[in-house]
Amino acid sequence: MKVFDKFKKKTSIEIxxxxxxxxxxxNTFVPDGxxxxxxxxxxxxxxxxxxxxxxxxxxxxxxxxxxxEIFAQVKAVENRYEIGYSWDWVLYxxxxxxxxVNLPIDDPVVINEELLDDYDVALYxxxxxxxxxxxxxxxxxxELKAKIEEGLIENPRTLEILIDRKSL
Numbered sequence: 643m644k645v646f647d648k649f650k651k652k653t654s655i656e657i658x659x660x661x662x663x664x665x666x667x668x669n670t671f672v673p674d675g676x677x678x679x680x681x682x683x684x685x686x687x688x689x690x691x692x693x694x695x696x697x698x699x700x701x702x703x704x705x706x707x708x709x710x711e712i713f714a715q716v717k718a719v720e721n722r723y724e725i726g727y728s729w730d731w732v733l734y735x736x737x738x739x740x741x742x743v744n745l746p747i748d749d750p751v752v753i754n755e756e757l758l759d760d761y762d763v764a765l766y767x768x769x770x771x772x773x774x775x776x777x778x779x780x781x782x783x784x785e786l787k788a789k790i791e792e793g794l795i796e797n798p799r800t801l802e803i804l805i806d807r808k809s810l
Contacts, residue, residue: 679706679709679736679738680800680802681736681800681801682797682800684729685712685716686708686712686735686736687713688706688707688708688709688805689707689708689709689710690705690706690707691705691706691707691784692705692707693784699747700745701740701743701744701747701751701779702742703740703742705737705739705740706737706805707735707737708735708737710735712735713729713732713734713735716729717729717730731768732767732768734766736765736767737767738764738765738766738801739762739763739764740761740763740777741761741762743761743762745761747779747780750777750778751779752776753773753774753775753776753788754774755774758772758774765790772790772791773788773789773790774788774789774791775787776788781807782808783804783806783807784803784804784805784807786802786803786804787802788800788802789801
């Protein structure tokens with residue numbers, strides 16, 4: 643199993659006005675670099691990425707842990723209209739996981755009801771939340787684009803992750 647702490651580095655925060663205009667959610671926090679972990683357009687960054695392949699080269703485990711530092715900054719924003727949503731009720735950074743799965747990594751994987759029933763896959767944000775979309779893993783990147791099932795998160799309930807594997 644490979645555990646990457648590459649994203650532990652101190653990350654500066656800036657406001658991304660283009661994303662603000664595109665998603666209508668208010669300001670979006672964006673870390674330095676090309677990797678990203680966003681919920682509803684709000685950047686949470688990474689503290690750790692756990693990526694494990696099986697003996698036959700399929701995805702076995704993938705866990706993406708949001709950044710404690712960036713999460714604290716997002717939570718500290720008192721006016722929900724500055725970032726589009728209040729995160730003060732959340733105790734821990736978000737965490738996305740695919741545990742004990744056997745998924746091919748050559749082609750995009752569709753995350754649907756069947757996959758969610760067969761494997762331990764979810765977004766953890768004060769509760770385990772299902773999401774539906776596509777996971778793509780190449781030699782260069784890991785990308786997840788999904789819609790989050792109704793629950794604690796307000797509309798539009800989007801989940802977007804992009805990890806530059808070359809930086810891991």
